[in-house]
Amino acid sequence: MKGADTLICSDLNFNNEEPIYIQIENNIKEMIEKGRITSESKLPSSRELGKLLGVSRNSVISAYENLEANGYIYTLKGKGTFVAKRKSVSNRGFNVDWNSKRNNYGKTLEELDIIKTELVWKKGMISFKSIAPDETLFDTEEVKKGFLNRMSIEGNKLLNYGYAQGYKPLIELLLKYMKEKGAKIDNKDILITNGFTEGLDIVLATYTKPGDTIICENPTHNTAIKIMKSYGLKVIGVKMNSNGIDLEDLDLKLKENKVKMGYLIPSYHNPTGIVMDVEKRYKVYDIFKKYNVPIIEDGFNEELLYSSSHVLPLVALEGDGNSIIYIGSFSKILFPGIRLGFILGDKSLISTLESVKRGRTIHCSFLDQAIFYEYLNSGVFSKYIKKARKHYKEKYEFTLAKVKEYIPYEEVFGEGGLHLFIKLKDINARKVLDKSYEKGVVFTPGDIFYLDGSGRNTFRIGFSRLSDEEITEGIKLIGQSIEEVMEKESLD
């Protein structure tokens, strides 16, 4: 018999992280695989090895049991434990080039993933990229309270299987909420989704085919463009002017193309921040109705409407109709870490989407939904909204003032929300971005929001998570960068 005794676990230094028996098992396994203990070698008894290693005999027994179950060793009654004859594992595997196996869907989502393609924020930089809410406004105490309350009422149920459609009390609350916003809900229902992204994704996945045409504002939400393209859709953009979508261009494009659906952001449009007034909303709706084209309405940021009374969402304008799919999201005004959104739509549409969701993610986190419901229902929500509105209105006005002071813009858009949109005169915003990056400031170049490669002279400024000092400093530096780009161009 070969001298397994002296070899076994001789190089084993125990760590504190893994269970002892696992470390013994892995060590012996590796020795066998590397051929350092040859097959048929006799292993020490569990008592002997335990003594040798200074560990409990039970640990060795467990290790030996697993090794035996996996065919590395075998026991002959009365004789001992031996290394089995086996192939080495190390050279076993074969390799796949996964990159080359991506289909168009995967390639598109990876190529349009701005987290990977755009300039990365580095610590210490002033970033205007984010349009996420200010986390210091979040009341974590309220979230805790909400959680504990829900857990005591129905803890076990919440930890159990959930319904694909969503947490019933939350659905009821949201139906009521949409009714208060003017929507007729008798022929409608709600599906809870993982934010706006899943809402749009699931609608397009179910109701479009590659090659279908979608019409939307140009510019529009870059994530929406990414998702539309991932489904192989042809996306047609409609011009925007300073009060929103251009009605003549909309009518013309709907006439000239066989359009499957429209995608619109009537309030706090991303990236321009424009809020469509109610007269325009009626006209837009009537044009879509004329061509029998349903609309996906992105209810982005409506809750932050601090510059006017609440404006009717499009879905409120269709009366008893069912052609509008309203996607709401609370990520931008509450806790984005609790990524929840919802779709309000025709009952049969929601029923279909519920089945689709069951085939993709089954259901959203029930804990999240329950906490969210508790928060909305507790009255803390309206207090938070008041506070948030005031806070963002001040930030908006402050940022706008700084922009007016330091940025030679051609036009600035935005009626509130969490961002401004700036159009420069004949200056490439990415060149400005490069210079700003050197100065420690980063923002979102506007061309990613355009469908046709235009908008190179635009950029979006998100101010929601910055202090007044950072905003002042950052805008100043962007202004300087613009000057430098202008000088360079006049010298060229």
Added chain:
Amino acid sequence: MKGADTLICSDLNFNNEEPIYIQIENNIKEMIEKGRITSESKLPSSRELGKLLGVSRNSVISAYENLEANGYIYTLKGKGTFVAKRKSVSNRGFNVDWNSKRNNYGKTLEELDIIKTELVWKKGMISFKSIAPDETLFDTEEVKKGFLNRMSIEGNKLLNYGYAQGYKPLIELLLKYMKEKGAKIDNKDILITNGFTEGLDIVLATYTKPGDTIICENPTHNTAIKIMKSYGLKVIGVKMNSNGIDLEDLDLKLKENKVKMGYLIPSYHNPTGIVMDVEKRYKVYDIFKKYNVPIIEDGFNEELLYSSSHVLPLVALEGDGNSIIYIGSFSKILFPGIRLGFILGDKSLISTLESVKRGRTIHCSFLDQAIFYEYLNSGVFSKYIKKARKHYKEKYEFTLAKVKEYIPYEEVFGEGGLHLFIKLKDINARKVLDKSYEKGVVFTPGDIFYLDGSGRNTFRIGFSRLSDEEITEGIKLIGQSIEEVMEKESLD
């Protein structure tokens, strides 16, 4: 001027649920839309209406503000408030037949949605359908503790935007966990998903094209079949015998077809419950390697391996290879309401899938991930697993005993886990189901797990959530139903 004064809000009965101003606003809006107050009618002043309705003037002012913003009324300074000229909304909308607009993907997911197609459990029935864990084993106190602990450490961060890849500490913990199971992780990474369903869905969405061929065990997990079909894949099934997949049939089918990927459930196979022994795993892996076909390994229920020591997952057999995509899920052994799973795979594959996830659901609930991490890390998990294993082992043995006593089966499969699989001799299980349903017992007919319409004589019994009395009663009644079906058939 028409007598608007006497009509306004005359039929308005205030409820306690909606804000006063909303109720006033909606009432006036409805009257205008229905033409009951005509355009140009003068409305009472806010003071007058407040007095008339017995509410604060401010409520009326708010209502009037919103009505004006939405174009229903207008104010002439010094003259008063009037109803605007406008179209009625009620007849505005147009209707879409959403059912007819579903694409094949949507139709497939709806048609194969067993929640909608199979017999529904009614209150009071004994249901063997569920293979979900027993919720009374869950320690909600530990979940609460975990949550509060995480919230105090990093509450604000958790409520903020999350990373698509997942909560870093959880990812590290799972990498270590997989390493302990024998997998080489240097060239691998992990993506956190909404359970197994999202894991499989996202892999197929990214790496397959309609018409591609997938090979799997026959029978297999019905949800997996549903998802594979939703992507237009051709699914080829390999025979199973009592110890798992048939190696000759596997080799033959891989030889005869150009297969894109395999999908296997080596441990506690769903629906048969079979656990492939380690020798067979090596052989299966070598066959796939021979044909250069990657494998999606469904790590379903491995943690419940109470009948043997832990068996190496397939991913541990490939050494430094990267051809296996391991999908793990904790829903079946922990809290299914916290629907979390993970994919362990090649680094570039995980990077691509991270982008795809960002384009679908952005990230999983961070609260869920943090609580889950806390639970796994706290040592409570191993205590729970011990308890769960003992509990389910007893239930398994009890159920098996009852099946042997009351069911005239041809074969019964299952080595543990949360279910048994029964094959009858020439008896249609759905006929048995119909009779059982009448007696108040329901179970899952086995044909939904088969690819080729076979398995009509099989059914799955999930025992995880039933008491011993219910199991005894239920199995007895199923036995009776089988007898009745047999009698009827011999009479026919």
